[in-house]
Amino acid sequence: MKKGMQLLLLILISTFTLNAKDYYIYCATESEDEVALIRFDGKKAYVEKRIPVGVWPVEIEGPHGITVSPDGDYWYLSMAHGLPYGHLYKYRTGTDEMVDRVELGLFPATMGISNATGLLYIVNFNLHGGHSEASTVSIVDPDEMIEIDRVETGIMPHGSRLLNNGLKHYSVAMMSGILYEIDAMTMEITRTIATAPPKMNSHSGHNMKKMDHSKMNMTMKKNGQMEKMDHKMPPEKPTWVYPHPSDNLIYVVNNGTDNVVEIDVNKWKVVRTFKTDKAPYNCEVSQDGKYLVVTYKGAAKTGVWDLETGKEVAKFNNTRKVTHGVVISPDNRYAFVSVEGIGKEPGAVEIFDLKELKPVAVAEIGKQAGGIAFWKMDN
Numbered sequence: 380m381k382k383g384m385q386l387l388l389l390i391l392i393s394t395f396t397l398n399a400k401d402y403y404i405y406c407a408t409e410s411e412d413e414v415a416l417i418r419f420d421g422k423k424a425y426v427e428k429r430i431p432v433g434v435w436p437v438e439i440e441g442p443h444g445i446t447v448s449p450d451g452d453y454w455y456l457s458m459a460h461g462l463p464y465g466h467l468y469k470y471r472t473g474t475d476e477m478v479d480r481v482e483l484g485l486f487p488a489t490m491g492i493s494n495a496t497g498l499l500y501i502v503n504f505n506l507h508g509g510h511s512e513a514s515t516v517s518i519v520d521p522d523e524m525i526e527i528d529r530v531e532t533g534i535m536p537h538g539s540r541l542l543n544n545g546l547k548h549y550s551v552a553m554m555s556g557i558l559y560e561i562d563a564m565t566m567e568i569t570r571t572i573a574t575a576p577p578k579m580n581s582h583s584g585h586n587m588k589k590m591d592h593s594k595m596n597m598t599m600k601k602n603g604q605m606e607k608m609d610h611k612m613p614p615e616k617p618t619w620v621y622p623h624p625s626d627n628l629i630y631v632v633n634n635g636t637d638n639v640v641e642i643d644v645n646k647w648k649v650v651r652t653f654k655t656d657k658a659p660y661n662c663e664v665s666q667d668g669k670y671l672v673v674t675y676k677g678a679a680k681t682g683v684w685d686l687e688t689g690k691e692v693a694k695f696n697n698t699r700k701v702t703h704g705v706v707i708s709p710d711n712r713y714a715f716v717s718v719e720g721i722g723k724e725p726g727a728v729e730i731f732d733l734k735e736l737k738p739v740a741v742a743e744i745g746k747q748a749g750g751i752a753f754w755k756m757d758n
Contacts, residue, residue: 402708403427403754404715405454406728407442408745414442414456415744416475416754417728419713424730424742430475432468433458440466444489444501445750448521453478454752455521457487457501467501467517469524472754479524483517488537489750492521493563495545500563502536502550516550516559518566528566532559538619538661542626549620551631556613558620558631558642574617574631576640576652619661623686624668632659632673639673639684651689656680661704665711670733672714674702681705681716681729683736693736699724704751707733717748 402419416428433440441460448454456468458480465487469478484503492499499521505514514536518528533552541548541563548561551574560570616635623629628650629642639659641651658677664670664686671684679700683693701719708715714731726748730740 399758400710401757402713402715403757404706404728405445405447405752405754406704406715406717406726406744406748407432407445407456407750408726408747409441409443409459409719409749410439410747411745412440412442413745414445414454414470414475415728415742415748417715417742417744419715419730419740419742422740424728424740426742426744428475429745430470432456432470432477434480443504443750444487445752446490446492446499447472447752447754448492449494451755453521454754455490455492455499457483457490457750459486459488459504459506465503467499467519467524469521481519481524481526483519483526484515484529487517489539491539491541491548493541493545493548494543496563497521498527498563500539500541500548500561502532502539504535504537506535513555514552516548516561530561530566530568532561532568533557538617538621538632540621542622543624544626549622549629551617551620553616553618553634554612556615556617558617558629570647572642572647572649573613574615574633574640575613575636575649576638577649618659621662621664623664624666630662630664630671632662634658634660634676639671653684653689653691655691656682656694660702663705663707663714665707665733666709667711669711670707672705672707672716672731672733674705674716676702678702679718681714681731683714683731683733693731695729695731695738697729698727698741703749706751706753708753709756713739715751715753717751719747719749 404417414430440458443459444457458466468480485505488504490501499519516530533555535553536550539550615633618634619632639653640649643650656675656678660676662673673682699720704717720726725743728742
């Protein structure tokens with residue numbers, strides 16, 4: 380009997396060990412010029428490394444956006460506060476050594492690598508520039524670290540993501556209130572649409588190849604890219620965009636009007652609106668398409684929305700103010716949320732269990748935790 384119990388205990392321990400996973404996340408801390416590598420074992424979160432980034436020993440260069448290559452071999456970081464321009468940095472995962480960097484536009488921010496082209500697409504936010512001039516999306520060869528093209532979009536583009544198939548790039552311009560679609564293959568804008576919900580939306584969407592530009596309140600360059608936009612600043616101030624795993628829907632966060640809109644890619648119109656807590660900022664959809672997780676920057680909270688019912692099923696208080704980014708593990712189990720903190724307060728990555736809908740762990744890191752990216756899972 381005793382031997383049987385020991386055998387059962389051994390089997391249970393072995394099963395738990397086999398099912399146990401370590402999750403690894405990178406998070407940039409903008410006021411520290413550091414990137415934290417965090418490991419989460421399902422119960423506790425550990426700061427494995429605090430990686431110094433940038434090249435200037437005194438000046439704060441401001442690490443902002445971060446992404447990991449599809450093969451997991453490299454991570455890329457935008458350094459926003461360069462003089463006069465920002466840079467994109469390339470680091471090797473594991474050793475976390477810098478490989479190369481390339482100069483881009485003013486305040487490069489969020490980015491992604493296309494599964495179709497292998498190229499990296501990154502918005503130049505231009506936070507410290509003029510708020511009446513259109514900015515750009517830089518297209519970079521991440522192997523050679525060379526900028527190969529630059530596409531002009533709207534005023535202060537911030538959130539940007541690619542479809543899962545890599546064929547389209549989407550970015551939202553905060554001060555234009557517009558979602559821009561770029562064909563990843565041709566590197567041209569194909570469509571635009573206002574991010575306002577239907578009742579507020581007087582901009583029904585445009586096909587950039589078929590539209591009559593003479594009727595728009597903007598001028599155009601000879602190559603078809605936008606040169607100047609002349610309009611009143613819309614109230615939506617969209618800050619983030621994220622595609623559904625099906626690639627048929629896109630979610631846009633309207634920071635200024637406290638909502639997230641769902642846009643049908645085929646119909647090219649807003650089909651659903653989620654009224655959120657104060658000042659939503661980032662969002663991500665779980666890979667099974669079940670949940671939309673939204674960070675509420677102005678409320679210091681994180682919300683979980685059921686996409687089938689359209690209802691918010693959980694809302695968590697964050698441990699400090701200024702909730703920023705979110706990334707969901709590929710197994711759909713955990714949401715990792717970066718929280719900036721205020722003043723000298725340390726930033727944090729907070730972890731929420733999406734199966735049990737509860738907070739499970741917190742890792743304190745450097746000040747102004749922001750850009751966050753998932754690296755890998757280890758059994």
